[in-house]
Amino acid sequence: MYEPDNRVNSEIEKLTQIYYREAYQHESFIRVSLRKKEHLVGCCLLLSCRLLNWPISMATISSLLDADPMVMGMLYIEMVKILNIEAPIVNITDVMEAHSHDYQISSLHAPEELSESHKDLTKRAVELVELSADTWIVTGRRPIPIMMAAIYLSWQSLKPNKHRLKLSLEKFCQLAKVNKHKPAIKRITEMKEMLCKLGQEIPWVREAVTPDNVVKHVEDILKHRHALLRRALRAQEDALLAERQASCEDLPIKEDADNHQLHGETLKSQDPEPNWGKRVLFAPPCVVQAKKSRVEQPELTDVTGDEEISDSEIDAYIRTPQEVREFALSQKMLE
Amino acid sequence: MYHCCAACIFNLKKSTHTPFGAMTPGMSIFSPMMPYGSGLTPQPVQNTNSLAILEEQQRQQQQQQAQQANAGLPGTSGQTPQLYHSQAVAGSTTTALPGNTPLYGTPLTPMTPVTPATPASESSGIVPQLQNIVSTVNLGCKLDLKTIALRARNAEYNPKRFAAVIMRIREPRTTALIFSSGKMVCTGAKSEEQSRLAARKYARVVQKLGFPAKFLDFKIQNMVGSCDVKFPIRLEGLVLTHQQFSSYEPELFPGLIYRMIKPRIVLLIFVSGKVVLTGAKVRAEIYEAFENIYPILKGFRKTT
Numbered sequence: 356m357y358e359p360d361n362r363v364n365s366e367i368e369k370l371t372q373i374y375y376r377e378a379y380q381h382e383s384f385i386r387v388s389l390r391k392k393e394h395l396v397g398c399c400l401l402l403s404c405r406l407l408n409w410p411i412s413m414a415t416i417s418s419l420l421d422a423d424p425m426v427m428g429m430l431y432i433e434m435v436k437i438l439n440i441e442a443p444i445v446n447i448t449d450v451m452e453a454h455s456h457d458y459q460i461s462s463l464h465a466p467e468e469l470s471e472s473h474k475d476l477t478k479r480a481v482e483l484v485e486l487s488a489d490t491w492i493v494t495g496r497r498p499i500p501i502m503m504a505a506i507y508l509s510w511q512s513l514k515p516n517k518h519r520l521k522l523s524l525e526k527f528c529q530l531a532k533v534n535k536h537k538p539a540i541k542r543i544t545e546m547k548e549m550l551c552k553l554g555q556e557i558p559w560v561r562e563a564v565t566p567d568n569v570v571k572h573v574e575d576i577l578k579h580r581h582a583l584l585r586r587a588l589r590a591q592e593d594a595l596l597a598e599r600q601a602s603c604e605d606l607p608i609k610e611d612a613d614n615h616q617l618h619g620e621t622l623k624s625q626d627p628e629p630n631w632g633k634r635v636l637f638a639p640p641c642v643v644q645a646k647k648s649r650v651e652q653p654e655l656t657d658v659t660g661d662e663e664i665s666d667s668e669i670d671a672y673i674r675t676p677q678e679v680r681e682f683a684l685s686q687k688m689l690e
Numbered sequence: 691m692y693h694c695c696a697a698c699i700f701n702l703k704k705s706t707h708t709p710f711g712a713m714t715p716g717m718s719i720f721s722p723m724m725p726y727g728s729g730l731t732p733q734p735v736q737n738t739n740s741l742a743i744l745e746e747q748q749r750q751q752q753q754q755q756a757q758q759a760n761a762g763l764p765g766t767s768g769q770t771p772q773l774y775h776s777q778a779v780a781g782s783t784t785t786a787l788p789g790n791t792p793l794y795g796t797p798l799t800p801m802t803p804v805t806p807a808t809p810a811s812e813s814s815g816i817v818p819q820l821q822n823i824v825s826t827v828n829l830g831c832k833l834d835l836k837t838i839a840l841r842a843r844n845a846e847y848n849p850k851r852f853a854a855v856i857m858r859i860r861e862p863r864t865t866a867l868i869f870s871s872g873k874m875v876c877t878g879a880k881s882e883e884q885s886r887l888a889a890r891k892y893a894r895v896v897q898k899l900g901f902p903a904k905f906l907d908f909k910i911q912n913m914v915g916s917c918d919v920k921f922p923i924r925l926e927g928l929v930l931t932h933q934q935f936s937s938y939e940p941e942l943f944p945g946l947i948y949r950m951i952k953p954r955i956v957l958l959i960f961v962s963g964k965v966v967l968t969g970a971k972v973r974a975e976i977y978e979a980f981e982n983i984y985p986i987l988k989g990f991r992k993t994t
Contacts, residue, residue, distance in 0.1 A: 413941045428942035441933045444926070494925050495944035495961040631920050632962075639922050639961045658862070660886035669894045672844045672859065679841055 363400070363409060370403035371396070374438065383437055391430065394422050398431040405442040410449035414499055447488070447498045448481050454502045455480060458531040460510065465530060468518050471510050479509035482577045483546065489584075490549045490637040497538065503528075504542035512573035520570060545640055550576055552636065556586040591636040814984040818915035818967055818976050822878060823885040826911055829872040829893055830904035838868065841899050857892060864888040868896065872903075875911075882910055882973070912969065915976040919963040924990040928959070932986070948983065955979035959987070 378384050378395055387395075397416045404411045413431065417424040435442060455477045462470040483505040487493050493501055507527050511519045524543065528535040547566040554564035554572045557579070564572060576583060632642030674682065835855045839847035847855045854867040864878040864885070874892060879885035889908060896903040925946040929938035938946040945966075948957040953975040958966040965983065970976045 413939070424941065428939060432937060432939070432942075435937075443933070444929055444938055446926075488926075491922055491961065494922075495940060497941055499941075641960075642922065642962045645962075658881060658883040658887055660883035660890075662887055664887075664891055664894050668861075669891065669898055672842055672895050673898055674841050674843050678843070683840060 363404065367400070367403045367407050367409055370407065371399045374399040374402055377438060378434055381437055383433070393420060394427050394430050395434065396420075397422065397427055398434045401431060402435065402438075402440065402442050405445060406440075410445050410453060412445060412450050412454075412498060415453075447493060447501065448484055450498065451481050451484060451502055451505070452477050454499070455506055457533055458506060459533075460531045464532075468514070468516070469522075469530060471513055475513055476506060476509055479513060479573075479577065480505040482580075483509055483573070486577065486580055487542075487546055487549065491639040492542065492545050492549060494639065495641070496542070500536040500538035500542050503533070503536050503539040504546055507539070508543060508546055508570065508573065511570045515571040515573075549637065552587055553580065553583040556583045556590065587636055595634065813981050814919075816917050816919065816980070816984070818917040818965070818980050820880055820913060820915050820973060820976070821966075822912075822914040823880070823882060823910060824912040825876045825879075825882075825885040825889055825909060827874050827876070827889045827893065827908040828904075828906040829868075829874055829896060829901070830906045831872050831902050833868065833870050833872055833896065833901055835868070835870050838896065838899055842895060844895075857895065859888060859891050859895075862888045866892045868892070882913075885910065910971060913971070913973060913976060914966065914968045915970070915973070915980075916964065916966045917980060919965065919984065919987055919991075921963050921987075921991045922961055923959060923963055923987055925959065925961055927990050928986070950979050950982060953978050957983055959983070963987075 375396055378399060379392065384392070384395060397420045401411065401413060401416050403409075413428055414424050417427045420427070455473055458473075458476070459465070460469070460471050460476065461473060464470070480502070484493065484501060487501065487505065503524075507524055510527065511522075522530070524540055525535055544566070547569050550569045550573060551564045551566060553576050554560065554569050557564075557572065557575055560572060560575075562568070569576075630642065630645055632638035632645065835847055835849070835853075838855050838857075839845045842855075842857060844859060845855050845857045854869045857866045857868055858864070859866075862879050862884040864876055866877075866889070867875040874889065876885055876889040876892065879888050886908060890905060893903045893905050925938050925940075928946055928948075929936040932948070935950065936946055936948050945958040945960045948959055950957060954969060955967055955975055955978075956969045957979060958968075965980065965987075967976045967979050970979070
């Protein structure tokens with residue numbers, strides 16, 4: 356069922372068969388379509404792999420079965436609930452090695468200046484993913500675009516020469532013969548931003564670390580990430596403290612200004628509560644770039660549910676006889 | 691009876707640790723023996739996230755006024771914290787950074803007028819806000835949906851797509867599904883009272899259209915609430931330590947689905963700290979579920 360180097364062991368095969376037999380005979384699945392039963396095989400395989408610590412993603416199994424990952428996913432959740440099994444989740448760093456093998460970037464497949472050994476690539480990508488996980492880039496996100504972003508940045512940083520730095524993600528995927536995942540571009544941006552925050556703390560780097568030049572510092576950042584995290588945290592704390600002190604000093608002045616303005620309240624005081632994500636060093640991107648929440652409708656307060664309902668209000672929802680005639684006519688015409 | 695570990699259960703090594711407190715080194719919190727008390731009400735667990743460890747150590751260093759070490763840089767040696775060791779950090783993981791503690795200056799969501807059984811605001815200080823109420827009522831007579839769709843302004847009816855009239859009113863802003871059997875579903879209200887008022891208005895519309903509609907067996911079927919704990923949550927950690935209640939599949943959905951048993955509520959927990967609670971028949975269940983989950987979430991709180 357797999358290419359030889361992806362073959363699961365016999366223990367997993369046996370367990371898959373056991374679960375499949377159990378699921379197949381269950382009343383929830385006995386009458387489902389043949390296609391769904393094929394998906395069920397994939398679900399049982401995924402479950403067995405997870406229970407026996409064989410790192411494999413749902414996406415991989417779905418692609419092998421040529422199935423929609425969402426459909427398979429929903430079936431998997433249903434099956435796990437019905438069979439009453441607790442399966443651990445797969446750690447993204449465990450899947451990384453298998454995933455990186457998909458990239459045909461070794462010296463056998465790519466020109467010398469662009470090729471990279473899988474071992475080095477995987478090692479660096481795993482470190483990058485671990486750091487991304489620590490800094491809130493991974494939680495809640497789909498793993499494959501993250502892995503793609505990590506592999507791309509790792510590949511660039513292993514030999515940060517002109518050729519590699521110029522190669523876009525799209526070209527890199529073409530070179531490595533993998534399908535590009537669009538969200539990977541956003542993950543790359545997020546990872547670079549995170550790396551810049553740490554890169555800025557490297558004492559021997561004099562230039563400003565920006566997303567354009569951060570790749571060449573990735574090796575140092577990963578090597579000294581603990582210390583850099585510490586320094587960055589401390590710098591953030593100091594900055595916040597300074598900001599607080601400054602705002603405390605400003606307060607009396609601000610009060611005077613407010614007194615002079617009767618209607619001119621500054622926008623700041625009318626702003627909704629400040630985003631906590633912007634006040635910390637690292638936060639989940641969905642918090643930092645929070646979408647504008649829907650404007651709340653004016654709430655009905657003190658409703659008892661037993662209020663008098665006026666006739667006029669209800670009449671507003673009922674068509675006049677003429678409207679009824681016109682509507683009936685229009686329906687007839689549409690038919 | 692709650693026990694914090696297998697050792698405690700078997701009355702072994704009592705002196706080496708306090709329940710739910712600092713754990714003996716070497717005992718991984720990911721040990722399968724990690725108990726969950728009665729199994730019904732979730733128990734908080736300590737966090738081992740690397741940034742939390744770093745931050746805790748930093749705070750301790752500051753408190754002790756230790757020299758800030760530039761450890762780990764070339765040419766120096768020093769203590770490098772082990773990022774992925776499973777050793778728990780003693781004590782609570784309260785933050786040192788200002789503005790991150792929900793207890794300070796976070797405006798509470800305004801409470802709608804409720805019965806005296808309000809949630810214990812002394813615990814989390816956060817009140818979930820109700821977002822949606824689903825209720826049903828029996829109008830007690832058969833209905834001709836074609837007539838309703840013809841004569842009501844606010845109705846839509848596509849029998850090929852769905853066998854019910856979809857009706858909407860402006861106040862309370864809600865939607866109703868009206869079936870030919872006379873049964874009706876009302877959705878979108880923000881409180882039980884609003885849902886009842888809305889259902890009554892729909893019944894009045896149906897009455898005015900000439901049907902002998904009554905208002906029988908009104909029942910709240912589902913309540914949905916949401917709130918924001920205002921700190922990020924390590925979903926991977928939560929699913930590991932509360933496996934029997936949790937489902938977290940980032941390939942499918944970004945949130946963690948937590949099925950609480952007591953009360954029987956489903957929570958969607960997101961990395962942003964936003965929580966959605968659903969499945970309640972009464973609002974007290976939503977509040978109770980949140981008060982149960984809050985200490986657990988605090989255990990997975992990371993402030994950087």
